[in-house]
Amino acid sequence: MKSLFSMVSWMGLFRVWQRNFIVYRQNWKISFLAPILEPLFYLLAFGYGLSTLVGNIRENGMEISYTAFIAPALIAINIMNNAFFENTYSSFVRMYYQKTFDAMMATPLTVNEIIAGEIVWGATKSVIATMIMMAVISAFGLIQYPSGLLLIPLAFMGGLAFGAVGMYFTGIVPHIDLFNLPFFLFITPMFLFSGTFFPIENLPDWAQVIAITFPLTHLVNLARSICYGRFDGVMLWQLLYIVIFWMVFFPLALYKMRKRLIK
Amino acid sequence: MQAIITAKNLTKRYGDLVAVDDISFNVLPGECYGILGPNGAGKTTTIRMIYGFSPMTAGELTVFGLDLRKHLCAIKSRIGVCQQENNLDPDLNLLQNLEVFGLFFNLTGRQAHEKAQALLEFMSLDHRKDAKALELSGGMTRRMVLARALINDPELLILDEPTTGLDPQSRHQVWERLEELKKKGLTVLLTTHYMDEASRLCDRLLIMDHGRILVEGRPADLIRQYVGHDIIEVAEPSSDLRAYVKARQLQVEDFGHRMIIYESNGSNLYQEISKKYCQEGCLLRMASLEDVFLKLTGRELRE
Structure with missing residues (x-):
């Protein structure tokens, strides 16, 4: 692990990040639209449409409204989606179609710096989306402050973990269409069954066991605790699980991308 | 250095x-x-x-x-x-x-x-x-x-x-x-x-x-060493010409409809060939790197 990090210079990593940031800055108006509108749509459809049917939810011994239940989950889902999408489709386009990485490899940048920079960029997109969503959701009074500000570092850590998983897939898929597979088998089940729209206690026992292994389950729980301003020791374990996910997939992603790019 | x-x-x-x-x-x-x-x-x-x-x-x-x-x-x-x-x-x-x-x-x-x-x-x-x-x-x-x-x-x-x-x-x-x-x-x-x-x-x-x-x-x-100074290209070479180059032991490449003769000294050879053996046309030109390249790497297609 130590030798892995010594192969990445912070400056090189930052330069790759900076390239993506310069491109992002040009289209920020469009990029801002999704994280503003998405929580609005979900809160309206699920929160107000469904809440009359669902009523309140008992969560960790607390009685809360359905909108308050799903709002933190929406943030967690977006942390996952932004980083995963960025480091799958977007990174793949840069690597395969635009040959951006090939051009970078003719400069002092190393493959490790390029890929680490891409993953940190994916996490940055999670952070940006989270901050915008926080503004929208706060308008509904669904986030407690100042503890709510912890969502920002959480978004970065979650983004790193899901981005590393995405980049690992980018290192192994032969063709861009095959990203449907991890989206369908990995992202969609997590989106639905990580205690996002209903508590995982509603699932049958065997399904609960699977849901516990999903990193999103822990990210959702952390986001809830932060939004409600309710802290306990379990949060450390939940955070540790996400960090471990990152620690496994980050070196794997670097390894697979090195194999893919160095000919 | x-x-x-x-x-x-x-x-x-x-x-x-x-x-x-x-x-x-x-x-x-x-x-x-x-x-x-x-x-x-x-x-x-x-x-x-x-x-x-x-x-x-x-x-x-x-x-x-x-x-x-x-x-x-x-x-x-x-x-x-x-x-x-x-x-x-x-x-x-x-x-x-x-x-x-x-x-x-x-x-x-x-x-x-x-x-x-x-x-x-x-x-x-x-x-x-x-x-x-x-x-x-x-x-x-x-x-x-x-x-x-x-x-x-x-x-x-x-x-x-x-x-x-x-x-x-x-x-x-x-x-x-x-x-x-x-x-x-x-x-x-x-x-x-x-x-x-x-x-x-x-x-x-x-x-x-x-x-x-x-x-x-x-x-x-490389040009001097491998193909000489001049090149004579002959279209539709006759059998007389083939006999002539063989007798003089000239360096040639014969493609049937076209013959390339490598010449390293003077242009007497061109005058002789163009007078006696050229029915369809002869061309005298400077040897180029392309001649070296084709001579060394062959003429078959690379695909």
Whole structure:
């Protein structure tokens, strides 16, 4: 692990990040639209449409409204989606179609710096989306402050973990269409069954066991605790699980991308 | 004089395929060195090893006197590379393309901006600096790739087929720019399969095929050594002519409908042949690098 990090210079990593940031800055108006509108749509459809049917939810011994239940989950889902999408489709386009990485490899940048920079960029997109969503959701009074500000570092850590998983897939898929597979088998089940729209206690026992292994389950729980301003020791374990996910997939992603790019 | 590039027994294998097979050469400061060969000869693989894109399988490679295996980053920061495919950044305009590349070489934002402006002017692209990379013509794209390779003031410029696919005007423009750079003392390593390009730009060159070096030297020396001074081309050679060249033991290549006779001394031979044996037409011309190339690498298609 130590030798892995010594192969990445912070400056090189930052330069790759900076390239993506310069491109992002040009289209920020469009990029801002999704994280503003998405929580609005979900809160309206699920929160107000469904809440009359669902009523309140008992969560960790607390009685809360359905909108308050799903709002933190929406943030967690977006942390996952932004980083995963960025480091799958977007990174793949840069690597395969635009040959951006090939051009970078003719400069002092190393493959490790390029890929680490891409993953940190994916996490940055999670952070940006989270901050915008926080503004929208706060308008509904669904986030407690100042503890709510912890969502920002959480978004970065979650983004790193899901981005590393995405980049690992980018290192192994032969063709861009095959990203449907991890989206369908990995992202969609997590989106639905990580205690996002209903508590995982509603699932049958065997399904609960699977849901516990999903990193999103822990990210959702952390986001809830932060939004409600309710802290306990379990949060450390939940955070540790996400960090471990990152620690496994980050070196794997670097390894697979090195194999893919160095000919 | 210390060589800029020293390659010793350089080898690259992909599984069973030997792409570059134990080649050695060196490139001296200020010279333009060419690597020529048919498609698949190993040209691109060779230079990719030199700019650190492909790790070598065996051999030794020294650039600027530094061992490439140990000092890859230091070496890469001192060379400029024009890869074969045009991989300008389509998400950025021309000015940004150069600026961002400057940042990759650790220039400050201001240095990168100034250098980018100067290079756009040098390549006559400053009027298009806000254009996106994909809006450019082929010739402009190549000039732009060349500009990008110069962003770090390299001491060595590596070009992989710099003018492939360009129209004659664009090719000449690229050549003029390269000649200007050469005059300033820049060392250039290029691959090409255009012989006119190699004759015009290269001080020395090697011709390779199937991963091995066939010959190396100065273009004029290679022509003199391998094909002589002049070439006589005869259309529809007669059997009398065939008997004549056989009797005189001349060096020829016979393609049935066309015969090439290599001549090394004087033009008496041409007068004799054109008077006696030319029914369909004869042509006397200077021998060129292309004759050397075809003689050494054969004439069958490479696909």
